Structure formats: C-alpha cells, structure tokens
Amino acid sequence: MLGRTANGTFWMARYLERAENAARLIEAGFRMALTRDATTSQEEWRSVITTVGQARGFEAAYGSDFAGERVWNFLLRDKSNPGSVLAMIEAARSNARSVRTALTREVWEAINESWMVLKDLLARPVREPLLGQVLATIRRQVTLVRGAFDGTMLRNEAYNFARLGTFIERGDSTARILDVKYYVLLPSLAWVGSSLDNVQWESVLRSVSGDRAYRWLNAGGIDPRGIAEFLVLDRRFPRSLHFCIDELRSNLFGLAHEYGHETEAHELMRGLGTRFHEATIQQVFDAGLHEFIQNFIATNQQVARAIERDYRFYA
Amino acid sequence: MSQSPACFDEMFDADGAVRPAYAGYREWLHGQDAASLRRKGVEAESFFRRTGITFNVYGEDAGEERLIPFDMIPRIITAREWRKLTKGIEQRVRALNAFLHDIYHRQEIVRAGRVPLRLIAENAAFLPQMVGLVPPGGIYTHIVGIDLVRTGPDEFMVLEDNARTPSGVSYMLENRETMMAMFPELFTKVNVRPVQDYPRRLAQSLAACAPDCAGDRPTVAVLTPGIYNSAYFEHAFLADQMGAELVEGSDLRVVDGRVAMRTTRGYQPVDVIYRRVDDEYLDPLTFNPTSALGVPGIMDIYRAGRITIANAPGTGIADDKAIYSFMPEIVEFYTGERPILQNVPTWRCSEKDSLAYVLDNLAELVVKEVHGSGGYGMLIGPTSSKKEIADFALKLRARPSNYIAQPTLSLSTVPIFAKSGLAPRHVDLRPFVLVSPQGIDITPGGLTRVALKKGSLVVNSSQGGGTKDSWVLED
Structure with missing residues (x-):
C-alpha cells in the first residue's frame, strides 16, 4: 500500500473522530449552560474551546466573550476556524477522496x-432551537460512516491505519477533556461535595457520552475518583484511555503481523501499554492525575509521529 | 415531434415511425408512465451525487464539483452498424500507431510528401525526446477514443481522434450501471452487449505492454494529477476497478534504475504507468521544470526500456486537429487500404486558399483551434452573432495556422426525456479502444454525449452537454 494512502486513511479517520468529539463536547457544554447561570456557562464554554485547543483562534476573532451561540457556531462552522466541524468533515472527505481506491464503495x-x-x-x-438536531445529525452521520467501515472493509492494512487514526484521536480527545477538567476530579475538591461539583462531574462524563454507562456500572452513585478510573483505566468503555491503548496495540499488532516486523511505534506502544496495565487509580492520583494525563498525551503523539515515519506517510 | 427535417433521427424515421434498432426499447417505453420515469431520473441524479461521480470545473466556480447530466433514453446501435464501425476504428487505430512510430523514426510519410514536414517540425505536440525510442511492446497509443458523428443512415464520420489521454470511460460504465439499476427488466427484453468488463480488459491490455524487466504479474499504476483534476473521479474509478494503485507524482521516484512507488514497506518498482498527466508535466528534468505532478528522471528509465508509459509521450502529434485533416492519407499510407471511416471535410487555415474560403464563409462554418479541446475557443458560425464572427475573424487572421474549419454538420439526433416528453437532441459517440501487442480491443458501445439544449451542436460536458447509455445490440 502506498505511504500516501496509509496517510490518507489515517487522517480521514482522525478528522471524522475529531468532528464527532467536538460535537459531543458542544453537547455537554450546551447541557451545562442550560442548567447554570450566565457566568458558569461562559466558563463552561471557555473550557470547551480550550479542550479542543482553539481558545487562541476564538479570542483572536471574538475577544473573551464566550457567549454560547457564538462559541458553538465558531466550533461548528466558522470560516475563520480551520478546525471547525465542517472543516473537519471536509478534510475527512478530501482524504477519503484521495484514497478512494483503499475504501469500499459503501x-x-x-x-x-x-x-x-x-x-x-x-x-x-x-x-439555539436547532442546535440539538444539528449535533444529533453530526453524530448520526459519523456513526453511519463507522458502520459502513466496520461492515465492509477488509481487515487489512488500510483498516489498521484508519483504526489507528481513530484511536490516536480519541485517546487524545478524552485525555484533553480530563486535562482541562482534572481539577474537579481531585480529592481535595471532591470533599466539598457541593451540587456544583456533581454537575461538573456529570459534564465530564457527558462530554464523552459516558454518563449512562457510568451510572449503570455504579448503580447511580457518582464520585470523582470513580469517574477518573472509568475514563482512564476502564477497558470496557470505548472512549477510555485504556480502551484506546488496547485498540492501538491490536491494530499495530495487525500491521506487524502483515509486514513481518515491528517498528518504533510498537516499542513506544508497549511501554505505554505496560504503564496502563500495571496502574491503579490510587497510583495515578498519588503520582498526580495532571502529570499522568500530560504524559499520556505526549506519548500518544509520539506514537502517531512514529507511525507516520515508520510507514512512510510523507517521505 | 418537432424536428428539423434536415437531420437524421436515430429513433424515428421522417414519418415518425420507430426505426428497427429502437423497436424493442420503444415497446417497453410504451408500458411506462411519465411520472415514474421522471422519479427514476431524480433518483439517478442523487445516486450520482452520493457516489461522487462528478467532474471539476475550471475557470468560473473553480473547485466546484458538478454532475454530468444523464439522460435515461439509451442511444442504440445495431449489430450490423457496429461491425462496420469496429472495422473502421481498428483500421484507424492501426494507422495512428504506425504513424507515430514512423514520425519518431524514419518519417517515411514526410519523405513521401504525403504530410508536410512543417506540420511535424513546428508542432508543439512533437517531442524530440521520443525520436528513435521504441516503447515497450512497440505501442504508442494504448488507449484511444475515436469521436464519431452520424449524419445519415449509413454515414458515420470521425470528428476527432483522441490519442493522448481520452477520458469519459467511467461515464460509459456508470451509465450502464445506472440503467441496469433503474430498469433491470429492460435488459431482459432487449439484448445489449455488455461493457462492464472494460476495466479487466484495460488491466490485461496494460499488463501485456509491460517491459521485459517486469515479472509474471506486472505492477500497474494509474498516475493522476490529484483530487483537483477535472477527471479525478475517473482516475480513482479505473484504478479501483483494475485493482491497480492510484499514484500521484509525489509517490514515485527513480530507485535503482526503475520507477518505484513509496509504499508503507519502502519503494517498490512499477512496471506500467497508465498516466493521466499531460506530456509536459511528466518529467520535470525533461519537460516543464516546474512540474510537481510528474516524476524526475522517468524519461531516462523510459528510454532504457524499463517502464511502460501509456499512452506514450508525444502521441499528441497524431490527434492534433491539423494532422487530423491528413488522416485519410495517413490511413492509406500505412494500411494500403481506403479508409473505411470518413473524415469530416476540413480546411486548414494555414493554407492561403483555404483561409480565404474560411474567412468568406465564417457564418456557415465551425472553426476550431488546432490544439484546443473540450469545446473551448471554437466558433460555431450559424449560431454566432455578427460581432462574434467579426471578433473571431481577427483572431483567425492573426494566427491562421492555429485554426482549422469544418462545415456545420447536421449531426444525428436521439430523443432525450425532456419535461415535455421525448425531444430530439444532437449526439456524438466516443468508442474506447485498447491496443496491446495482443491486438486491438474495442468495447461495444462507448460514451454518447448529447447536447441538452434544443438545436445545439456542442456536446462537451464543460459546455452543458449530457451523456446517455450507449447500447450495441446483440445479433
């Protein structure tokens, strides 16, 4: 397979995942804003923008007034925002078009x-009245692509590269949500136990569509430590860091199997996998949740770069 | 039916009776109601959009992807008509390849005084780099599109030869797919020769032209300028259907005396390149030095006989519109036979007498640029205003050798399914021809282009033309 094709499938999947993650974050932000006062909701919108790494772009265009409608339009469709959902979908399609021969017709x-x-x-x-419907459509469309992908693609290298793209992006997204909100999960604040904290925790879960799953697993109880464990270490939850790592390893293994040898990306991944496998949430908190997350984000990026290099995406 | 009596309608005769070729189709059509046909038309369009069967437009609205309108009334050719066409096409394609070989070697045809040297020597499509070079398999133009027009019951004429990179074959295939999806029962009533194995035949034909250094299963790649090219859909489509790699210039490089593509496992040699990149962009070291679409050094490998380029560089010398006017002589010179398919009478404006005639009769003629294509930069006398004609005359006087002129033909018509029902529109036909050392292979049918505007003679998709499924009936 061409290096450029591997690159195209990888980024197609990344852009789709990124668009979907943005839609989830907006949904969580919107929900939060509906139930809170103006100041809290502005704060929430600012954290949404920060999570997707677009705070600077937004402030350059609109200053520091994080009014909801302005924020979600910036994130969804603003022409001045090269990272908008619309731009992501266009980039995904453009990548798909350039690797048309590696994809099934479906x-x-x-x-x-x-x-x-x-x-x-x-x-x-x-x-505002249309936002819910728009977000639902984005999720539905991305789900449609995922379904077609799952149902029709050969389990070969093209599949592996696309899946790697998906889980690099997803792990990064979940980690960024945790990174921006980690302070609400810290024990010192958890003891406060105010209703605001409850809402904050819910919001974290919502932004990865994990609220229902978490409640189901925990019989409705909610605590910050449990949420952190769920999002970082629970291998059953498809947006947790550990789940993403498992998927990355399995797809890298697929490549090693097909190519007959391992690469630097495999080496990095093994290190990360071991660290997660042995970790307990207590150790994570002891060592510092923030540092742990930062470390994950950096290693995840190194893996992505190693994949691009090892499989000759660019040169 | 409103129809000017001068032109030949392929479906109905002058009395409005259906011609035998269309009898079976017509019978089926009678049993359909207009509303459901119209609904099928809308379905077809959304199908084309969804599958991305689009072409990109240059100039205004650049970057926008557009659909080529599809008309659901098929264009039907009888087995007998097709037999004669294939003989004529085969003869012409043999002559084109022989001509190319000759032009890049001994130039016997010039020595014999049948084609003027000036036309070769001063022609931008002539590539000195090809002189003395024998392409692998000895084939120059592997994939040819011969544009035919019809003016009467038995009168097919060649309007143009496409010996460089003829496009449109994906529309031939998708049009058939669409027709079969919309009207499956129709194909059980009328026996139509299949076209669907074109990609397989293309792959075979290309593999048969592989250089000696290739293994048993030659690696074939389609070279595209990329997703912004107007025919990108077709490039991807053909690569996909052939199971070939779709490569861009940046994927290729010369490694160890071979052209190789950058794969996830490193560089791997390519044997045959079906290139959809123009000559001048192929190799920045040999041609246009600013080209980012080509492969530096590919011409050296080509000269060493270690890569097949289809079509060969420099084939444009054979489909140039000035050379076209010599095709009857060319066919006779190399085949020793009378041409089976006639040319459209053509005045070469480079010749003084012809120029004078053309200038006197601009209002009746069609004038084309020698190197033009896609219907750009041409004058259609009868439908142009006095001012347009006067402006064109100035351009013509300034560079007469840049133009040829032809009479305005009364092209045949085939009905389209218009709002008001069946309405005749002018059509042409581009059959697709594959050439390899194993022989010449012509897919039964081709691409029928149709001018959707009433009375219009311009069928080019870039100028608002549409397409039809083209049927060749079984015997």
Missing part, C-alpha cells in the same frame, strides 16, 4: 453523503 458513499448533509446543514448559522 464507506466512500457514507463519507460523501455525510459531507453533503453537513455542508447543507451548516451553511447558515445554527440558532
């Missing part, structure tokens, strides 16, 4: 259709 059609639907949907500013 996958290509699903991506192309998603692009057509969302381009249309995001052609005009999204007003």
Whole structure:
C-alpha cells in the first residue's frame, strides 16, 4: 500500500473522530449552560474551546466573550476556524477522496453523503432551537460512516491505519477533556461535595457520552475518583484511555503481523501499554492525575509521529 | 415531434415511425408512465451525487464539483452498424500507431510528401525526446477514443481522434450501471452487449505492454494529477476497478534504475504507468521544470526500456486537429487500404486558399483551434452573432495556422426525456479502444454525449452537454 494512502486513511479517520468529539463536547457544554447561570456557562464554554485547543483562534476573532451561540457556531462552522466541524468533515472527505481506491464503495458513499448533509446543514448559522438536531445529525452521520467501515472493509492494512487514526484521536480527545477538567476530579475538591461539583462531574462524563454507562456500572452513585478510573483505566468503555491503548496495540499488532516486523511505534506502544496495565487509580492520583494525563498525551503523539515515519506517510 | 427535417433521427424515421434498432426499447417505453420515469431520473441524479461521480470545473466556480447530466433514453446501435464501425476504428487505430512510430523514426510519410514536414517540425505536440525510442511492446497509443458523428443512415464520420489521454470511460460504465439499476427488466427484453468488463480488459491490455524487466504479474499504476483534476473521479474509478494503485507524482521516484512507488514497506518498482498527466508535466528534468505532478528522471528509465508509459509521450502529434485533416492519407499510407471511416471535410487555415474560403464563409462554418479541446475557443458560425464572427475573424487572421474549419454538420439526433416528453437532441459517440501487442480491443458501445439544449451542436460536458447509455445490440 502506498505511504500516501496509509496517510490518507489515517487522517480521514482522525478528522471524522475529531468532528464527532467536538460535537459531543458542544453537547455537554450546551447541557451545562442550560442548567447554570450566565457566568458558569461562559466558563463552561471557555473550557470547551480550550479542550479542543482553539481558545487562541476564538479570542483572536471574538475577544473573551464566550457567549454560547457564538462559541458553538465558531466550533461548528466558522470560516475563520480551520478546525471547525465542517472543516473537519471536509478534510475527512478530501482524504477519503484521495484514497478512494483503499475504501469500499459503501464507506466512500457514507463519507460523501455525510459531507453533503453537513455542508447543507451548516451553511447558515445554527440558532439555539436547532442546535440539538444539528449535533444529533453530526453524530448520526459519523456513526453511519463507522458502520459502513466496520461492515465492509477488509481487515487489512488500510483498516489498521484508519483504526489507528481513530484511536490516536480519541485517546487524545478524552485525555484533553480530563486535562482541562482534572481539577474537579481531585480529592481535595471532591470533599466539598457541593451540587456544583456533581454537575461538573456529570459534564465530564457527558462530554464523552459516558454518563449512562457510568451510572449503570455504579448503580447511580457518582464520585470523582470513580469517574477518573472509568475514563482512564476502564477497558470496557470505548472512549477510555485504556480502551484506546488496547485498540492501538491490536491494530499495530495487525500491521506487524502483515509486514513481518515491528517498528518504533510498537516499542513506544508497549511501554505505554505496560504503564496502563500495571496502574491503579490510587497510583495515578498519588503520582498526580495532571502529570499522568500530560504524559499520556505526549506519548500518544509520539506514537502517531512514529507511525507516520515508520510507514512512510510523507517521505 | 418537432424536428428539423434536415437531420437524421436515430429513433424515428421522417414519418415518425420507430426505426428497427429502437423497436424493442420503444415497446417497453410504451408500458411506462411519465411520472415514474421522471422519479427514476431524480433518483439517478442523487445516486450520482452520493457516489461522487462528478467532474471539476475550471475557470468560473473553480473547485466546484458538478454532475454530468444523464439522460435515461439509451442511444442504440445495431449489430450490423457496429461491425462496420469496429472495422473502421481498428483500421484507424492501426494507422495512428504506425504513424507515430514512423514520425519518431524514419518519417517515411514526410519523405513521401504525403504530410508536410512543417506540420511535424513546428508542432508543439512533437517531442524530440521520443525520436528513435521504441516503447515497450512497440505501442504508442494504448488507449484511444475515436469521436464519431452520424449524419445519415449509413454515414458515420470521425470528428476527432483522441490519442493522448481520452477520458469519459467511467461515464460509459456508470451509465450502464445506472440503467441496469433503474430498469433491470429492460435488459431482459432487449439484448445489449455488455461493457462492464472494460476495466479487466484495460488491466490485461496494460499488463501485456509491460517491459521485459517486469515479472509474471506486472505492477500497474494509474498516475493522476490529484483530487483537483477535472477527471479525478475517473482516475480513482479505473484504478479501483483494475485493482491497480492510484499514484500521484509525489509517490514515485527513480530507485535503482526503475520507477518505484513509496509504499508503507519502502519503494517498490512499477512496471506500467497508465498516466493521466499531460506530456509536459511528466518529467520535470525533461519537460516543464516546474512540474510537481510528474516524476524526475522517468524519461531516462523510459528510454532504457524499463517502464511502460501509456499512452506514450508525444502521441499528441497524431490527434492534433491539423494532422487530423491528413488522416485519410495517413490511413492509406500505412494500411494500403481506403479508409473505411470518413473524415469530416476540413480546411486548414494555414493554407492561403483555404483561409480565404474560411474567412468568406465564417457564418456557415465551425472553426476550431488546432490544439484546443473540450469545446473551448471554437466558433460555431450559424449560431454566432455578427460581432462574434467579426471578433473571431481577427483572431483567425492573426494566427491562421492555429485554426482549422469544418462545415456545420447536421449531426444525428436521439430523443432525450425532456419535461415535455421525448425531444430530439444532437449526439456524438466516443468508442474506447485498447491496443496491446495482443491486438486491438474495442468495447461495444462507448460514451454518447448529447447536447441538452434544443438545436445545439456542442456536446462537451464543460459546455452543458449530457451523456446517455450507449447500447450495441446483440445479433
């Protein structure tokens, strides 16, 4: 397979995942804003923007007034924002188009259709009454692509590269959510036990669509330590860091099997995998949740760069 | 039916009776109701959008992807008509390849005084780099599109030869797919020769032209300028259907005396490149030094006989519109036979008498640029205003050798399914021809392009033309 094709499938998957993650974050932010006062909701919107790494771009365009409608339009469709959901979907489609021969017809059609639907949907500013529907459509379209991908793609290298892209991006996203919100999960604050904290914790879970799963696993009880454990170490939850690591390892293993040898990415991944396998949430807190997350984000990025290098994405 | 009596309609005769070729189709059509046909038309369009069967437009609205309108009334050719066409096409394609070989070697045809040296020597499509070079398999133009027009019951004429990189074959294939999806029962009523194995035949034909250094299963790659090219969909489509790699210039490089592609396992040699990149961009070391679309050094490897480039560089010399006017002589010179397919009479404006005639009769003629394509930069006398004609005359006088002129043909019509029902529109036909040392292979059918505007003679998709599924009936 061409290095450029591997690159295209990898980034196609990353952009799709990124678009979906942004939609989830906006949804959580919106929910929070609906139930809180203006100051808290501005704060929430600022943290959403910070999580996706676009605070600077937003402030350059609109200053520091994090009004909800402005924020979500910036994140969804603003032309001045190269990281908007619409731009991500366009980038995903453009990558898919350039690797058209590595994808099944169903996958290509699903991506192309998603692009057509969302381009249309995001052609005009999204007003509050329509936001829920817009976000649901984004999630539905990305789900459609995922379904086509899962149902029709050969389990070969193209599949592996796309899955690697998905889980590099997803791990990064979950880690960033934790990184921005880690302070609400720290024990010192947990003891305060105010209702605001409850809402904050819920919001963290919501932004990874993990609220229902968490409650189901924990019989409705909610505590910061449990949430941290769930998002970092629970291998059953498909957006947890450990789940992403398992998927990365399995797809890297697929490549090693097909190519007959391992690369630097495998080496890095083994180190990360061991660290997670042996960790307990107590150790994570003892060593510092923030440091742990930071370390994960850095290693995850190193793995992505190693994949790009080892498999000749660019040169 | 409103139809000017002058042109030949392929479906109905002058009395409005259906011609035999269309009898089976017509019978089926009678049983359909207009509303459901219209609904199918809308379905077809959304199908094309969803599958991304689009082309990119240059100039205005650059970057936008557009659909080529598809008309659901097929264009039907009888087995007898097709037999004669294939003989004529085969003869012409043999002559084109022989001509190319000759032009880049001894130039016998010039020595014999049948084609003027000036036309070769001063032609930008002539590549000195190809002189004396024998391409692997000895084939120059591997994939050819011959544009035919019809003016009467038995009169097919060649309007243009496409010996460089003819496009449109993906539309031929998708149009058939669409018709079969929309009207499956129709194909059980009428026996139509299949076209779907074109990609397999293309792959075989290309593999048969592989250089000696290739193994048993030659590696074939389609070289595309990338996703912004107007025919990108087709490049991807063909690579996909052939199971070949779709490569861009940046994926290729010369490694150990071979052209190789950068794969996830390192560089791997390529044997045959089906290139959809123009000559001048192929090799920045040999041609346009600013090209980022090509492969530095590929021409050296080509000269060493270690890569097949299809079509060969320099084939443009054979499909140039000035050379076109010599095709009857060319066919006779190399095959020793009378041409089976006629040329459209052509005035070469480079010749003084012809220029004078053309200038006197601009209002009746079609004038084209020698190197033009896609319907750009041409004058259609009968439908142009006095001012347009006067402006064009200035351009013509300034550079007469840049133009040829032809009579305005009364192209045949085939009905389209218009809002008001069946309405005749002018059509042409581009059959696709594959050439390898194993022989010449012509896919039964081709791409029918149709001018959707009433009375219009311009069928180019870039100028608002559409396409039809083209049927060749079984015997």
